[in-house]
Amino acid sequence: MSKHIQTITVEISLSDYGDALIYGSTNTHDDVPGLYLKQRLFAWHEASFYGTDLTIRQVQNIELVVLPAELVIPFFADPRLLGHIEWVWSDNAAQIVQLAPLLDACIKEKKYVPSFSDFQDGKLKWIWDEHDASNEIIQSTLDMKDASLIDGLRSAFSAAVFHRWYGTETAAADLRSDYPLLFARNKGPAAGLDARAWLVAIGWKDDTAPFRPVLQLLEPEEDIEPAWRLQLVLQDKHDAAVLAPIQLAADGTAAGSWPAAWSPHVRERSTGWLERLRACLPAEQFTGGSEDVLNSPLNDEAAWQFLTASSNRLLEAGWQVLLPAWWEAARRKQPRLRAKVASGAGSRSGSSLFGLDSIIDFDWRIAIGEADLTEAEFAALVARNERLVRFKGQWIQLDPELLAQIRRAMASMDKTQGLSFQDVLQLHLLGSGDTPEDGTAENSGGIKLEVELNEHMEKLIRQLGRQSEWPMPEVPAGLRAELRPYQLEGYAWLAFLRRFGLGACLADDMGLGKTVQLIAYLLHLKEHMTGSDTKRPSLIICPTSVLGNWQKELSRFAPSLDVMLHYGSKRLSGEAFHTVAGQTDVVLTSFATSTLDQEMFRDFTWAAICLDEAQNIKNAQTKQSSAIRSFPSGHRIALTGTPIENRLSELWSIYDFIIPGYLGSSQAFHNRFSNAIEKERDEKRTADLQKLVKPFMLRRKKKDPAIQLDLPDKNEMKTYVHLTAEQGALYEQTVNQLMERVQKLEGIERKGAILSALTQLKQLCNHPMLITKEALPEPSGAAGGRFDSGMLIDRSSKLERLLAMVKELREEGERCLIFTQYIGMGQLLQQVLRQELQEPVLYLNGSTSKSARDRMIEQFQSTTLPEDEQPSVFILSLKAGGVGLNLTAANHVFHFDRWWNPAVENQATDRAYRMGQTRDVQVHKFISLGTLEERIDEMLENKQQLSDNVISSSEGWITELSTDALRDLFTLRQDWMD
Numbered sequence: 008m009s010k011h012i013q014t015i016t017v018e019i020s021l022s023d024y025g026d027a028l029i030y031g032s033t034n035t036h037d038d039v040p041g042l043y044l045k046q047r048l049f050a051w052h053e054a055s056f057y058g059t060d061l062t063i064r065q066v067q068n069i070e071l072v073v074l075p076a077e078l079v080i081p082f083f084a085d086p087r088l089l090g091h092i093e094w095v096w097s098d099n100a101a102q103i104v105q106l107a108p109l110l111d112a113c114i115k116e117k118k119y120v121p122s123f124s125d126f127q128d129g130k131l132k133w134i135w136d137e138h139d140a141s142n143e144i145i146q147s148t149l150d151m152k153d154a155s156l157i158d159g160l161r162s163a164f165s166a167a168v169f170h171r172w173y174g175t176e177t178a179a180a181d182l183r184s185d186y187p188l189l190f191a192r193n194k195g196p197a198a199g200l201d202a203r204a205w206l207v208a209i210g211w212k213d214d215t216a217p218f219r220p221v222l223q224l225l226e227p228e229e230d231i232e233p234a235w236r237l238q239l240v241l242q243d244k245h246d247a248a249v250l251a252p253i254q255l256a257a258d259g260t261a262a263g264s265w266p267a268a269w270s271p272h273v274r275e276r277s278t279g280w281l282e283r284l285r286a287c288l289p290a291e292q293f294t295g296g297s298e299d300v301l302n303s304p305l306n307d308e309a310a311w312q313f314l315t316a317s318s319n320r321l322l323e324a325g326w327q328v329l330l331p332a333w334w335e336a337a338r339r340k341q342p343r344l345r346a347k348v349a350s351g352a353g354s355r356s357g358s359s360l361f362g363l364d365s366i367i368d369f370d371w372r373i374a375i376g377e378a379d380l381t382e383a384e385f386a387a388l389v390a391r392n393e394r395l396v397r398f399k400g401q402w403i404q405l406d407p408e409l410l411a412q413i414r415r416a417m418a419s420m421d422k423t424q425g426l427s428f429q430d431v432l433q434l435h436l437l438g439s440g441d442t443p444e445d446g447t448a449e450n451s452g453g454i455k456l457e458v459e460l461n462e463h464m465e466k467l468i469r470q471l472g473r474q475s476e477w478p479m480p481e482v483p484a485g486l487r488a489e490l491r492p493y494q495l496e497g498y499a500w501l502a503f504l505r506r507f508g509l510g511a512c513l514a515d516d517m518g519l520g521k522t523v524q525l526i527a528y529l530l531h532l533k534e535h536m537t538g539s540d541t542k543r544p545s546l547i548i549c550p551t552s553v554l555g556n557w558q559k560e561l562s563r564f565a566p567s568l569d570v571m572l573h574y575g576s577k578r579l580s581g582e583a584f585h586t587v588a589g590q591t592d593v594v595l596t597s598f599a600t601s602t603l604d605q606e607m608f609r610d611f612t613w614a615a616i617c618l619d620e621a622q623n624i625k626n627a628q629t630k631q632s633s634a635i636r637s638f639p640s641g642h643r644i645a646l647t648g649t650p651i652e653n654r655l656s657e658l659w660s661i662y663d664f665i666i667p668g669y670l671g672s673s674q675a676f677h678n679r680f681s682n683a684i685e686k687e688r689d690e691k692r693t694a695d696l697q698k699l700v701k702p703f704m705l706r707r708k709k710k711d712p713a714i715q716l717d718l719p720d721k722n723e724m725k726t727y728v729h730l731t732a733e734q735g736a737l738y739e740q741t742v743n744q745l746m747e748r749v750q751k752l753e754g755i756e757r758k759g760a761i762l763s764a765l766t767q768l769k770q771l772c773n774h775p776m777l778i779t780k781e782a783l784p785e786p787s788g789a790a791g792g793r794f795d796s797g798m799l800i801d802r803s804s805k806l807e808r809l810l811a812m813v814k815e816l817r818e819e820g821e822r823c824l825i826f827t828q829y830i831g832m833g834q835l836l837q838q839v840l841r842q843e844l845q846e847p848v849l850y851l852n853g854s855t856s857k858s859a860r861d862r863m864i865e866q867f868q869s870t871t872l873p874e875d876e877q878p879s880v881f882i883l884s885l886k887a888g889g890v891g892l893n894l895t896a897a898n899h900v901f902h903f904d905r906w907w908n909p910a911v912e913n914q915a916t917d918r919a920y921r922m923g924q925t926r927d928v929q930v931h932k933f934i935s936l937g938t939l940e941e942r943i944d945e946m947l948e949n950k951q952q953l954s955d956n957v958i959s960s961s962e963g964w965i966t967e968l969s970t971d972a973l974r975d976l977f978t979l980r981q982d983w984m985d
Contacts, residue, residue, distance in 0.1 A: 011093040015039055017048070019100040021159020025076030025166050027083075027103075030069050041070030048094075051087035054078055076166035079103075084111035099156060110135065110164050119168050120211060121189055122161075123202035131189065133168040134161060138203065186210055188325055204279055208325040216272040218243055218265075220280050221250070222321060223329040224313055226402065234304030237292065237313070239280070241265055241273070242327065254299035255281050262298065287320045288313075307395045311404075314395075333402055343374040371417060375403050385413075436698045467507065471702040477503050483530035485567035488523050493707055493714055497524040500705050501644060502531050505615070510643040510665025512621070514650045514706040517815050517929070519714065521646045522557070525617055526564045528644075532614055533568065533592050543612060544571070544591050548635060549619035550811070551597040551804060555727030555936035557619070561593065568592040574600050574729075580607060598623050598631055605634035613640040620811065621645035624664060625657035627673060636664055648815045650704065655681045658700065666703060708819070709927060721920050723930040725944070726812075728804040730772070730935055735979060737778065738771050738938065742977045749970055758966035761973065765939070765965060768977065772935040773832050773904050774803040783838055796839050805933050806836075809901060810843055812931065813880060816899050817844060822867070822879040823899035826888065826915050828906065830854075833882050836903070840880055847876065852884040860887075868896045885915055894918045898926040903933055907943055937980035 014034045019027050029048070031039035041063035049058030055078060064071045074082065084107040088094055096104055113119055113135045125132040173179050183190055188209040206212040218241040225236045241263075243249035253263035259278030281300070285293065292309070295302030305313065318328045371382040378401050380388070388396050388403065389410055396403045479499050482490060490498060497513060501524065504511045515521050529545055536543075549557055554574060561570050571587060573579065573596040579587055584607055588594050601608055616638055618624065624632040643665045651658050659676045662669055670676050680696050683689035707714050730738060745764040749757055770777035776799070784794040800807050809825070816823060827833050830852050837850040849863045866872065867881050881894060885906055897919040906912050912932075920928040934940045968976065 010091065012091050014093040014095060015044070015047070016095040016097060017100050018097045019103055021079070021099075021103075021156060021163060022076075023158060023162060025079060025159055025162030025164075027074040027076075027079045027163070028064070028066075029072040029074060038069055041072050044070075045072045047089055047092060048072070049082075050089050052082060054081070076163045077170035078167075079163040080107050080110045080114065080160075080167045081171075083107035102156060103160070106160065110160070111167075114164070114167055114171055117172070119164070120206055121209075122165070123205050126189070126205070132161070132165040135164060188323065191323060200279055200283065204276070210325070216269070216276070217245070218251070218269055218272070219327055220276075221327040221329055222284070223250075224310065224318075224331065226310075226331045234306070235310035235313075236304055237301045239284075239301060240329070241269065255284075255301060257297050257300055283324060283326070287324050287326070288317050292317075311395055314404075315406075331402070334404075373413060375405070378403050436702070437695055471509075480531060483527055483534055483565075485530045485534070485565055486527050487566065488527075488564045490523065490527060491520070494520050494524050494527075497521075497705055497707075498527040498531070501525070501528040504703070505532075505642045508642065510645070510662075510703060512645045512647065512650060512661055512665055512700075512704040514647055514704055516707065516709045516819060517648045517812065519707060519709060521648075522560050522619075523564055525644065525646060526561060526568075529568060529593060529615075529617075530565050536614070542589055543614035543641070544588055545593050545615040545617065546601075546608070546611075546613045546638065546640070547593060547595050547617045547619065548598055548601050549595070550623060550807070551599065551729060553619060553726070553728070553808060554595065554597055555729050555934075556725075557595055558936070559725065559727045561595070570595055572596075573604070578604075580604070585611065598635070601638075602631045602634045605637065608634075608638050611639070613638060615642040615644060616640040617644040617646065618664065619646045621647040621661050621664070622649050622657065625660050627656070627660040627663060632660060632664075636667065649818055650706070655685060655696075662700065662703070669703075670699065721916070721928045721930060723932065725932050725934055726808060727934050727936050727941070728808050730938065730979075731775075731802055731804055733775050733802055734771055734804075734935075737775055738768060738979050741767050741771065741778075742974075742979065745977065746970070746974060749973065761966045764977070768939055769904055770829055770832070772938050772940055773805055773827070773829065774799075774835060776802070776835065777829060777831050783835060794838075794842065796842050799835065799839055805903065805935065806839065809836075809903060809933070810839070812901070813840065814844070817846075817879060821899060822897040823881070823901060824888075824894055824897045824915075824919055825880065825882045825901045825903055826885050827882065827903045828885050829904070830884065832903065833884060836882050840882075844880065846880075847878040848880045848882065849878045850882040851888050853887045855887065864892060864894065867894060870896075883915075883918075885911065888915070888918065892918045893921065893923065895921060895923040895925075898924070898928050900928060900930045901933070902931070905932060905934070905940060905944070907947065909947070939977050941980075942976055 015031045016034075017029060017031050019029050021027055029044070030041070031044045031048070033039060045058040045061050045063070049055050049061065052058060055061050055074070058072075062073045064073055083104050086104070118136050118139050119133045120136045122130075122132040122134045173182055186209055189211075200208060203212070207214045221240050221242045223238045223240050225238055227233050227235055239253050239255055241251040241253060243251075251263060251265040251269075253261050253265070253273075255261055255277065259281040261273050261277035261280075265273065284301075289312070292303070292305070292313075293300045314330065314334060318330060321328050371385075373380045373382070373385045378399065388405060396405055477496065477499050479495070480502050482495070482498075497515065501511055501513070505528075513521050513524060515524075525547075532545060547557060551574075554572065558570065558572060561568055569591040570593045571591040573584070573588075573594055578584075578600070588611065596604075616635075618635070624635055626632060627636075645661050645665050647661065650661055656673065656677065659670050659673060663673075671679065680692055683692035684696065741764060745760065748760050752760055767778050776783075784799070800810060813823060813825075825836060827836065833850050833852055837848050841848040847866075849867060851860055851863055855863070863881070867878055869877065881888075881897065883892075900916045900919050902912055902915070906915075916928070916930050920930075934944050965973075965976070
């Protein structure tokens with residue numbers, strides 16, 4: 008009894024693309040539905056997801072199952088069929104089933120080759136290797152089949168090869184890389200080849216000949232051969248030095264002397280060589296005699312064409328080409344244009360200024376290949392109008408396009424006008440490092456521009472880039488401070504740059520002493536100025552909030568400097584200003600005031616202009632920035648801890664102040680650097696900008712090993728600020744009211760009035776809102792909304808200065824503690840800082856519960872919280888947070904208002920400066936100028952009249968002062984603002 012329950016006869020036809028169109032019929036000649044057929048014929052075919060992925064096509068009422076070309080051979084090579092159905096193959100189907108295992112074995116064993124005929128038609132297809140003996144059975148079987156079936160099988164075979172071996176992007180890319188000639192668009196190089204020779208030419212098959220044909224260009228020899236010539240040679244594959252020259256006749260016959268064993272290969276291939284050469288070379292290169300068609304001499308133009316064009320076509324066609332040894336080096340080495348600086352340039356020294364605009368004489372030098380030409384020699388060679396020129400025994404290529412680029416580059420720098428020192432400096436800086444030639448830079452024309460320095464210029468530029476070579480001047484005699492090693496280097500650097508009129512950006516971290524370095528420099532100017540320079544003061548421009556700090560520091564470190572404060576409603580103007588300023592060493596003013604008085608400042612020639620917190624001019628388009636740039640000066644210095652806060656344009660703005668024009672216009676800088684670096688992360692442009700800015704920026708960080716070793720464990724600094732106009736008016740009003748009351752009061756009432764006024768004055772120095780009792784502004788919108796913090800900041804110089812310092816240390820990733828005695832001030836600080844920093848800000852005071860207090864400490868000390876949850880600013884009331892806390896995550900401590908008890912302040916500072924602290928702690932004590940804060944600080948410093956024990960015990964001693972003493976202590980000094 009038969010095990011089959013059904014018989015299906017399968018018919019197969021192959022499309023031109025190799026797809027199999029399959030249909031079936033029963034033994035009763037009924038057509039089998041396509042869905043039924045594919046579900047049963049491919050029931051075990053995983054590649055088609057068991058027939059599910061196959062499509063059905065309707066042709067003349069017959070449903071055909073379409074098997075994609077790449078699956079045809081793999082499926083029929085080993086068809087796994089349902090056993091309960093009897094499968095009967097029609098004639099075509101039987102032939103496919105017969106051949107499929109053989110073809111599949113070819114694919115698996117990689118016995119296939121690219122199809123030469125399809126390549127000539129511009130296609131890439133695969134065919135079984137007809138010359139492989141193991142494939143002869145395939146060929147003999149196919150010879151008995153009809154042409155349409157053969158074409159279909161060829162397409163199915165090619166599709167299966169692609170699918171099996173080149174179906175991924177990586178495999179396809181490897182194929183392109185390994186066999187580039189297989190993808191050549193130019194099919195000409197295949198001319199004259201049969202399929203086997205073509206496989207050898209593209210590298211698919213090894214060449215069995217013991218030699219390779221090579222085309223050689225022979226250069227002229229003046230005494231022997233005056234012209235260029237082409238020569239075909241046979242090169243021994245085992246010894247490349249063995250060359251056998253041959254001649255090719257017009258019919259392709261080869262003549263010459265070569266080893267006898269080579270002769271059969273030469274006879275077989277020489278005709279093909281000639282056809283391939285004709286396909287690659289211009290016809291005029293085959294005008295030699297009948298015995299050697301390549302023997303005609305070549306002029307310079309023809310030799311140039313062979314070197315630059317024809318040789319490349321030959322290489323693409325698989326030929327080996329021998330060119331003169333000098334050509335490869337000349338082609339690889341780009342022409343360079345070099346400006347040779349005159350011997351005396353840059354020799355000025357001492358106090359004379361050099362400056363970026365100083366003109367430097369130079370001579371042109373043009374390097375082409377190995378030849379070094381003067382401008383006259385270059386012009387003479389160009390006048391010959393030849394492509395290849397022999398110069399001093401060397402061949403030089405004079406490419407018209409390169410010559411035009413050289414001319415454009417020379418025209419861009421007018422030799423009659425000389426080079427500016429800025430040109431020389433930029434050419435050298437951009438040419439150093441990883442570029443092929445030191446001292447070169449590429450201009451818009453693609454030519455390498457090189458500057459050849461003389462001895463003086465080489466020394467100067469070497470000093471600019473090497474800290475160890477900075478001249479070390481003596482420490483000014485008038486300096487009342489001991490400079491640390493890195494501060495001494497900063498002072499020496501400023502003095503060195505001044506000698507050459509080069510601006511400087513001192514960008515040390517906050518707390519490293521930028522101020523004392525600049526003061527040392529100002530003293531150096533005073534002690535070393537000669538001639539007319541002695542009558543020129545220096546100008547310091549800084550934020551209003553640090554004017555007082557500068558006054559104090561100048562007085563402390565350089566008492567010999569005559570300092571003029573130009574600020575407030577009573578400042579001098581006109582002739583009076585010129586008279587007084589001309590007799591001082593330093594004029595100190597604010598950014599806002601310098602803008603208001605810009606015409607007066609512009610009429611003055613300053614010995615130096617120094618900007619503190621130079622990021623205030625980061626927006627070059629503002630009136631303030633434009634005004635400051637217009638002030639004439641012999642030297643410009645910028646001090647900033649944050650040369651770049653948000654965008655590269657801020658760096659440009661600072662550099663355009665210290666070295667005007669050095670980085671080009673704002674638009675040119677944007678096109679050259681900003682887009683490429685900020686958006687495209689261009690490493691080359693980033694490196695170029697670093698090279699340009701590095702000589703004029705000195706930036707040291709507290710975390711630098713050398714700096715950390717030099718710093719003390721705890722560095723205490725006083726920060727002096729002026730009162731705003733509102734604070735000053737309220738302060739004077741409060742003092743006047745107190746003076747009227749204390750004259751009428753006695754005993755405990757008098758003491759109470761004094762203590763009350765004392766609190767009010769201290770709060771006024773913090774912020775006027777503390778005594779006007781205004782409510783804190785409500786954030787707009789939902790919780791966490793924003794409010795106008797600018798209005799709050801502008802009313803307090805202390806708040807303004809604190810915000811600037813906290814922003815700077817936050818840029819460095821550091822944390823801080825802020826101590827204040829007043830709850831209202833703590834709340835105000837928390838609200839403003841939280842909005843300005845856009846991060847959590849903690850506030851601990853006496854009403855904070857123990858659990859909340861512990862949670863705050865843990866949160867602040869944490870190193871694992873997400874960035875948006877990690878607080879880095881901790882505000883504490885002095886009483887609640889002054890003792891018992893371990894807050895070593897902070898390395899900055901701010902005393903926003905003073906307790907006037909050194910022991911209490913030190914205890915508060917010790918919340919950060921204690922066991923477990925691994926970094927140096929910076930302590931900042933805020934003092935309002937002209938107020939009782941400054942007066943009491945002076946008493947603490949100088950120990951005048953009162954002992955430390957009295958002052959440090961409490962504020963009660965103030966209530967015991969006489970009315971006159973109180974008036975002297977409380978009265979606002981005239982310099983509080985004016």
